[in-house]
Amino acid sequence: AAGVSMTVLSTDYGLSLGLPLEGAVLILTAFNLTNGTGRLASGYFSDRLGRRRVMSLAFLAAGIAYFLFPLAGDLPSAAILAAVVGLSFGTLFSVSAPLVADCFGLDHFGAIFGLTFAAYGFVAGPLGPTLSGYLLDLNGDNFIPIFLYLGAFSLLAALSIRQVVPPGRP
Structure with a gap:
């Protein structure tokens, strides 16, 4: 929810800062650049440092970034x-499939991975942007509550992924 929300919030947030549209779009561009290129880096590092470690650090960084967003005035x-959030979002996509394979093997990988991303598509995907829009309407376009709940979601993800343990490992 936290990652996908940035795709719809970034430009509006830039406009709320008083940036011209061209400047506000650069916030979305920064998110997209690290979302894409970060997939390569996080995949590489997850092979060397561990999938749980890389994912939890990425989600932790996104949580901190969201908590710092209200202080971003330029x-x-x-x-x-936004680039930090993009890196986290890219990490989700590049590292979750290998993590599922590590935990469940390849025998039923397609079904298990499909269920994992069905949850993303049916719960987190709509929840983040929809709830963000509702809160913006409710709070007179105040982004602080949105950034706080998305930061909390990111921290919850960082803590949750630490609990994922492949079979046979302590």
């Missing part, structure tokens, strides 16, 4: 924070 700081 384009560079907002773009850097």
Whole structure:
């Protein structure tokens, strides 16, 4: 929910900062660049440092970035924070499939991975942007409550992924 929400929030947040549309779009661009390129880096590092460690660190970084967003009053700081969230979102997509394979093997990988991302598509995907829009309407376009709940979701993800243990490991 936290990662996908940035795709719809970034430009609006930039506009709320008083940036011209061209500047506000750069926040979305920073998110997208690290979302894409970060997949390569996080996949590489997950092979060397461990999938749980890389995912939990990425989600922790996104949580911290979201908590810092209310302090971002200019384009560079907002773009850097959006880039951190983008890296986390890219990590979700590049590392979750190998983590599922590590935990459940390849015999039923397609079904298990399909269920994992069905949960993302049916719960987290709509929940993040929909709830964000509702909270913006409710709070007069105040982004602080949105950033706080998305930061909390990211921290919850960081803690939750630490609990995932492949079979046969302590």
